[in-house]
Amino acid sequence: MTIQISTEKTAVTGRRKIKALRWWMLALFLLGVTVNYITRNSLGLLAAELKTSLNMTTEQYSYIVAAFQAAYTIFQPLCGWLIDVIGLKLGFLICASVWAVVCMLHAGAGSWIQLAILRFFMGSAEAAATPANAKAISDWFPRKERPVAAGWAGVGFSIGAMLAPPIILVAHLSFGWRGAFLFCGLLSMLWVLLWWKFYHSPETHPNLSKDELALIRQDNEPQQTRLPFIQSLKIVCKNKKFYGIAIPAFLAEPAWAVFSFWVPLYLANERGMDLKHIVMFAWLPFLAADLGSIASGYLTTLYRKVFGCTRINSIVASSVTGAFMMLSLALVALTQSPYAAIALISIGGFGHQVISCMLSAVVVETFDKNQVATVNGMRGSSAWIASFLFSLLIGAVADTIGFNPLFIAMGFFDLIGAVFLIALIAERRNPAKREHV
Secondary structure, eight states, rough: OOOHHHHHHHHHHOOOOOOOOOOHHHHHHHHHHHHHHHHHHHHHHHHHHHHHTTTTHHHHHHHHHHHHHHHHHHHHHHHHHHHHHOOOHHHHHHHHHHHHHHHHHHOOOHHHHHHHHHHHHHHHHHHHHHHHHHHHHHHHHHGGGHHHHHHHHHHHHHHHHHHHHHHHHHHHHHHHHHHHHHHHHHHHHHHHHHHHHHOTTTTTTTTHHHHHHHTTTTTOOOOOOOOHHHHHHHHTTHHHHHHHHHHHHHHHHHHHHIIIIIIIHHHHHTOOOOHHHHHHHHHHEEEEEEEEHHHHHHHHHHHHHHOOOHHHHHHHHHHHHHHHHHHHHHHHHTTHHHHHHHHHHHHHHHHHHHHHHHHHHHHHSSSSGGGGGHHHHHHHHHHHHHOOOOOHHHHHHHHHHOOHHHHHHHHHHHHHHHHHHHTTTOHHHHHHHHHOO
């Protein structure tokens, strides 16, 4: 270990420096999250055929989705703590390797129970994505750049979902549904090799200039003691600001679960579309989500410069803006046109991703640097508890009452979350007395 560190530190002074390397590292991370979401969303896109091939009911399919969500919920804090303790490079590498292998094992599933078990293990590994997101931002960016960085990092979560339909369609047409799972797993394994080769922490990266390192570390954030897992959880749970993040996350996530796992089935059952037509439209909510991710960080800048908001209040205001956009989901139940439904769902995708990116920004803005992965993992767990419960609800009632009441509920969830965000996170001091941004 000592030899490795010494070698890397020597390399820092001897290698060619890359301008704006922090953004290249963010792009590498974004690529990893992209393949994460391609593997994740493969299930939803293949749902209709899987139901036929494995003789599944809609309720049994909901159990498969719920298995993934349960694991994702349970393991996010643990993955976050692991990343905080052993570092982003090794922690995310281990988790990505696991989800790549498990995704390939999906090809051998012979029943819905086997598929549910595999999805559980896949969810436990993919749970690292959310806490790793916060860790990457806090490690590589100064505070003033983190809202914008969080917005761009959020692109990976939606662009993967956007790219999944055409990739899965091509793989499915070429190799069948089993081959599609194999292909997605191989994509993830290729990224693992890239991550191992090119990612280093700022302190050890051989291509990072001293000037950029000084920029990244300009806030002089103290290095905190790394605590045991249970103790770390207790400290976070005692902080009321955590609940100002966790409750909005809980109320926002059912919509994203529907986009990822249920919209393809909704388009098939409620709108009569086949796989080719689903592929034509299912990516649009995620394209809108990409735009929402990018816009979210710049929206905070607008609120600061135009309305004089503090950094925290600009993040809160951006999230509230996204919450109002989610009302579009309630209108899905009122439209007869499948194209209007897709458009309204897409507006919801934009709004959701604004909220999600801003909640990550609140985490890195509010909590100590050595806690951000753990906290974001706990935020993710809160979110995925809701996804888990909502998926079980959809599985139980979708065949009887349809999807429309569920869309109406999702349209109003985020407005309730916005109330908690304002109450527990928003600053109430005079902006003129706050720090200069």
